[in-house]
Amino acid sequence: MNGPPPDRPQDGAPEPGAPGPGAPGPGPSEEPTEPIALQPTEPVDIPPELVASGVVMPELVGLEAEFGHAAAPPGEAGPEEWPPTVPPGHPHRPRAPRTAVTGAVVTCLLVLAGAALYDAVAVATGHAARRWRADFTDELSTRHLDDPWVLGIAAGAVAVGLLLCWLALAPGLRRWLALRRPGAAIDRAGIAALLAARGQEIPGIERCTVRAGRHKAVATVTGSAEPALVDRELREELAKFPLAGPYRLDLRIQPLRPRPPEERRHGHRRLAQEPR
């Protein structure tokens, strides 16, 4: 059975004209704005969920927080709202430095240019060209353009060039997901670990494994717990992550199969203990 995959509650951007307290807050709990709406003048009564999800800054309390931020769509907090330890810019996935592949390319360039330089200096000072250079220019001047070698090398150069351009432009680091705070990212395996740890705590769950992809997490649950309860718990946990983009959660329930405990996992041990 698959759980319904609606977007996270944060992703529903509230309409600008909606009344502030009634707009869906981005916090993980269902009634994040209720305490503010009831007691707007109490200075210290901010639900921690609101503070944590970046909607209300700690210094903005009471009416200011309510009217200034309750209806603001999350993730579009202006740079002036972030503390000075947050880098400027918008949230994005970190970009890979591409050091290794650039090192390989630079090494190839060094070898080629060094050989060409050596030969050019040798010829310019009156020595004969190296053997490899003479062979190379011979090949260049005898092979025609429709030679299979020429065509093959040209196709290979285009393929390598496309690969290098893709490496230069693609951000890389696909294991990280951007968070709403600019400059922050979270490990996909970390999301899976935290979701699985939460799932294991639900009574009646025997096993909960989570695979976190780049756009959705798939939780596979074995046990006798109520699927709606599991779904709610996992969504509550997922809502704690202030992810920058939309993220889905798929829930797959596997029926509990009775099985003898020691036999399947430690078959070799059972064999070893059996009397001959």
Add this chain to the structure above:
Amino acid sequence: MSRSAVNRTILLVVGIVLIGGGLLLLAGGFDLYDRLGIAVPDGWPLTSPDQPVLSEASRARWSGQDWWWPVAIAVPALVVIGGLAWLWAQLRRVGPGTVTVPVPGGDGVALRMRNSALQDAVEGEVVELPGVDKVTVRATGGPHRLSLRAVVRLLPGTHPGEALQSLDAGPLENARTSLGLAELPTEIRLRATARRPGAGPKPPRVV
């Protein structure tokens, strides 16, 4: 230009050169200009599949010029120098060696702290936060544009949003104010462990 931008520029330029040269050869080799009826401008190289890749005539045309030998030596020399400079830059340490700390009331006193001391101080404060299992802090950027990079491993049951908030409000803000900086941009990478702190060491694997 940051190191990543330099690397990506090198890759892009080399890639574009490879694509351009390869496409020229392929278009000439498959006689695409004639088949598609494209009129090429005068002097366009490699137009016919029957011509050699580099004919003797075109070689003689270039190498007979006055500027040929200076250029034939200078271009590979520039590439070699650039490659060696790139390799040399990889050996350099990332980030400043020392950081200047303002001394309140100290006239003419310059207190400088080693980079590793700053990293240790911030790490020690971050580890004290609830839900943080392990942290690594690196100081990067120039001496006048200091920035931090933190990798934080969280424990299960931690609220990641709250952890981010307390990081910004606590250790990073403290580091910023004690260094006397207007801003201290910090990159944060969150990770998580599945093991609880009280779970004890991993059971040894028995073969």
